[in-house]
Amino acid sequence: MKEPKYLFNHLKKLEKFKNDNKTAIITDIDGTISKIVPTPMEATVSQDMKNTIKKLLDKYPLTGVVTGRSIENAFDMLKIKDLIYIGNHGLEYIKNGEIHIDSAVKKYIPLIKELAREIKTKLKDKDCILFQDKGLSFTVHYRLCNDAEEIRKIALDIISKLEESKQLKVAEGRKVIEIRPPIGHDKGTIIEKLILENDIKKIVYLGDDITDADAFFKLNKLNKKNEVKSVNIVVSSKETPDFVKENADFYVKSVAEIKKFFEWLTDN
Template identity: 45%
Template sequence: MSKYLFDNLSYLKTFKNDSSTAIVTDIDGTISEIAPTPDEAVVTESMQNALVKLNDKFQLVAVISGRSVLNARAMVGVEGLLYVGNHGMEFLKNGHLSMDPLVEKYLPQIQKSGQKLKKGDLSHINGLMFEDKGICYSIHYRLSNSPENVREKILNTLQNDPECKNLKISEGRRLVELKPPVNCDKGTILNNIMDQYNLKKIIYLGDDITDSDAFNKLKELENEGKIEGAGILVRSSEIPSYVKKHSSFFVNDVDEVLKFFQWLLN
């Protein structure tokens, strides 16, 4: 079971004092508060300033998000970071945008399926928000009257729709998502970033189901002796208990993430 980070900061001193450390973080629920809709979420000026200083101090600061990469970049608003969007299917670094070549052929189908769901099969449910992210298509049910019942309806609709059969259906905090069926998650992204930047020390921060892939990969790489890793979970009541088991440490909220960043910088 993960330990409370601020009772165990001594374990992270080697990361703090080594400029080759990499900080890899999720956005929503980790460096920004969860908001009723994605457009309402913000990264505060204090958090932005901390990210700028972390990027100056350490080898790499990377932001991995389920948002589109351009939306992630606009939201965080810090130059010089590595931005990874749509769960690792697109990258933005120093103005250069690239997409996983395997996803392109699925884009028309995802667009078509998303529009069909929005206009027909799920249009009668109050409180749903449909988000076209280019590569992926999200259905947010946070604002619905009975979130758990609505979640079941969305999943059943997608699983019974023949057009969604060869697409990937995944879940996050109060959302269900259609994705291209490629082998791409936050664990594979972490592995790729490690190889590309020759990283030896990685701190990963996240708050959601999708972050458990990164926490597991971090432990796997550490067990293989490839890196020193620290997985930090931002706890919430909205995620399953198994996610809490996969991280090394936990904090209670976004404010404590900022407090940790400030500790790294002092």
């Protein structure tokens, strides 16, 4: 397995991305600029982190977040006006102050809501499970369950037997199962769209989870084709799958180290 290198032992290799207002800085939220907590409602982005991101925007105008959360939820967490916001793993984004959603995605919303109702009914006896309606997708959180792996298997088995699930995409993340439309963007394709639309030549991407591997993989591919210079940074933990690490160039150990890296990016 290819192991990423510890970022702070190799900062010189990132000098070409620093102090360049054509460099894009794109980050995930949960587990990257916000600590992983028992429930999604408890997650916060510290004021220190927000202030550091604002400094990033001063030097790197194309700075943004790509998250599994809804656009509204992401904005409420950060409240940074000029930041690029991409929500629901790329299914929606803010452009010129307006939320844009792929029209092909919208027809699946009623189906997702119907499946969500059935999942809630089937799993209503599992008090440790939390359900999150994100508008364009639906998430089952089982982090609070003592027997998390067993609950995961039960939930996936129930979902697989529901007729609606055959028409939708079922994906997993850190102690979550997500129901999404079978079309539209993932973090990789939305990053590629961002690169093409903004003529990005350099990009730093930061993430920690399975869906971030889509972005890592896409950027590695574009890098090899010399279409963009990129660097992938993973916040590594015991929950980070090996294939996510394999597609990262460097790793850090915590959200605090992401903030430290951002400070290095803004340091003259």
